[in-house]
Amino acid sequence: MSTQREMKERNPWHRPVTIIITVIGVIAIVTLVTVLVIQNRTIAQKYKYGIVLDAGSSHTSLYIYQWPAEKDNNTGRVEQKHHCQVAGKGISSYTATPYKAGESLISCLKEAKENIPQKMHPETPLYLGATAGMRLLKLENSSASDEVFKAVEKTLRGFPFSYQGARLLAGQEEGAFGWVTVNYLDDRLTQGLETTGALDLGGASTQISFVSDEYNGSESPDNAVSFRLYGYDYTLYTHSFLCYGKDQALRLALAHQTKSGPTAITDPCFHNGYNETRHYAAVYDSPCVSDQKPQIVSETFIHLGGGNFTQCQEVIKSIFNFTSCRYSRCSFNGIFQPPLQGQFGAFSAYFFVMNFLNLTDTSVPLKTVMQKLSDYCATPWTQIKKEHDIPLKYLAEYCFSGTYILTLMMEGYNFTSETYSSIKYIQKIKNSDAGWTLGYMLNLTNMIPAEAPDSPPLTYTSYVSVVTVMAILLFVIFILILYSLWPKFNTEPKII
Ligand SMILES: O=P(O)(O)OP(=O)(O)OP(=O)(O)OC[C@H]1O[C@@H](n2cnc3c(O)ncnc32)[C@H](O)[C@@H]1O
Numbered sequence: 001m002s003t004q005r006e007m008k009e010r011n012p013w014h015r016p017v018t019i020i021i022t023v024i025g026v027i028a029i030v031t032l033v034t035v036l037v038i039q040n041r042t043i044a045q046k047y048k049y050g051i052v053l054d055a056g057s058s059h060t061s062l063y064i065y066q067w068p069a070e071k072d073n074n075t076g077r078v079e080q081k082h083h084c085q086v087a088g089k090g091i092s093s094y095t096a097t098p099y100k101a102g103e104s105l106i107s108c109l110k111e112a113k114e115n116i117p118q119k120m121h122p123e124t125p126l127y128l129g130a131t132a133g134m135r136l137l138k139l140e141n142s143s144a145s146d147e148v149f150k151a152v153e154k155t156l157r158g159f160p161f162s163y164q165g166a167r168l169l170a171g172q173e174e175g176a177f178g179w180v181t182v183n184y185l186d187d188r189l190t191q192g193l194e195t196t197g198a199l200d201l202g203g204a205s206t207q208i209s210f211v212s213d214e215y216n217g218s219e220s221p222d223n224a225v226s227f228r229l230y231g232y233d234y235t236l237y238t239h240s241f242l243c244y245g246k247d248q249a250l251r252l253a254l255a256h257q258t259k260s261g262p263t264a265i266t267d268p269c270f271h272n273g274y275n276e277t278r279h280y281a282a283v284y285d286s287p288c289v290s291d292q293k294p295q296i297v298s299e300t301f302i303h304l305g306g307g308n309f310t311q312c313q314e315v316i317k318s319i320f321n322f323t324s325c326r327y328s329r330c331s332f333n334g335i336f337q338p339p340l341q342g343q344f345g346a347f348s349a350y351f352f353v354m355n356f357l358n359l360t361d362t363s364v365p366l367k368t369v370m371q372k373l374s375d376y377c378a379t380p381w382t383q384i385k386k387e388h389d390i391p392l393k394y395l396a397e398y399c400f401s402g403t404y405i406l407t408l409m410m411e412g413y414n415f416t417s418e419t420y421s422s423i424k425y426i427q428k429i430k431n432s433d434a435g436w437t438l439g440y441m442l443n444l445t446n447m448i449p450a451e452a453p454d455s456p457p458l459t460y461t462s463y464v465s466v467v468t469v470m471a472i473l474l475f476v477i478f479i480l481i482l483y484s485l486w487p488k489f490n491t492e493p494k495i496i
């Protein structure tokens with residue numbers, strides 16, 4: 001018994017004062033770590049928002065982006081929070097009733113209000129960028145394009161967001177911001193990695209943008225866009241071909257086939273058995289083809305399908321001009337293009353079309369891809385209609401669009417059967433759509449710094465771990481010091 005008591009007396013852990021110090025110490029450590037974790041998490045959960053409307057030639061889309069508030073002007077990930085597709089056609093189709101262009105946007109803007117916390121509305125920037133449809137309308141009828149912009153602006157100003165303007169994007173901006181989006185989402189810019197080229201196929205225009213070691217902007221300076229991002233310099237080659245989006249390219253192909261004003265054509269790019277009556281006025285109602293309109297007697301022509309891939313390729317080749325080039329090298333229509341370099345991401349209609357055709361795998365040899373497309377084009381229209389339940393307008397055009405995509409890439413941009421595999425058909429990267437809108441917003445909100453921001457030396461997890469370990473260590477040292485200094489603790493008999 002007495003030995004037990006002695007041991008108890010000698011062992012400081014049985015003294016109330018030691019127990020109290022230990023409990024207080026543990027509480028202090030737990031509090032310290034909890035405060036650290038909660039403090040950091042609360043900040044991380046606060047988001048900021050931005051809205052961009054992509055007023056394309058075929059339709060308008062609204063995108064909401066969000067990013068952690070404390071990562072403003074930093075490398076923090078901006079991500080797509082919401083996408084809303086505006087019902088109906090693009091804003092450039094409302095020339096007769098411009099106010100309807102504004103009204104068409106209301107339901108998506110209401111969705112945006114619901115998707116962004118109310119208190120953040122006034123500080124959420126709202127942008128609208130219009131592309132090739134409005135570029136064509138401006139060429140055709142500049143006051144009509146002004147009216148559409150006015151109507152759209154009126155609607156946008158009626159919402160509680162921070163309206164930053166509705167404007168026409170230049171082709172170079174459209175191409176360059178698409179490239180920024182792809183490389184930002186792939187995290188290539190902060191690391192200074194080799195960048196990915198961007199291929200965007202819209203309804204009215206198409207863009208190609210990439211970095212080439214052989215291009216510094218001195219040859220054909222109009223195609224150069226220079227950036228300094230996160231401390232790295234880039235000189236980007238970019239070109240936007242107006243009238244070479246897939247809808248306008250189809251008009252160019254139809255114009256080529258109806259030059260002489262026939263009453264019927266057999267179009268190899270449409271399926272056998274396809275038979276539609278088309279109005280000349282409707283086909284030629286675009287500045288891309290209006291000057292080619294034949295002096296005709298008939299108002300309409302019958303558009304028949306021929307279902308022949310090789311002949312379709314020939315028709316499509318004829319819409320490109322390869323004869324003149326005043327530079328060291330050209331893509332088509334006398335436009336300079338440096339040698340292709342690196343990987344490419346092909347999005348928008350490149351993806352829609354190749355995905356429908358099950359041809360997005362670019363590791364498949366180009367020859368096989370062409371054979372599959374050729375088989376698809378040769379399939380009769382009745383069979384195609386039976387096999388797919390999608391709107392007939394889209395369905396009828398996949399043979400044309402697929403052939404156009406391959407011809408544009410191989411003949412237009414000079415991809416080869418070897419370099420075809422450097423293309424990836426993409427729709428989204430990490431849940432955000434590939435397209436110019438994200439790059440546009442990052443630029444206008446100054447969210448990509450020119451210089452690499454100072455990053456903390458430790459990651460958040462390492463930071464919390466180090467602080468925890470150090471706190472425990474200090475506490476143990478404190479107890480040990482206390483134990484060795486406090487005579488009452490040390491009850492062992494002294495041996496003299
Ligand atoms: O860039 P611009 O030229 O202004 O045009 P846009 O922005 O309206 O063009 P999109 O990329 O949205 O679409 C390109 C084309 O793809 C078409 N498209 C959209 N969804 C499609 C789908 O699921 N299948 C086939 N085509 C589709 C659309 O009608 C256009 O002709």
Ligand SMILES: [Ca+2]
Binds near residue numbers: 057202203
């Ligand atoms: Ca577009």
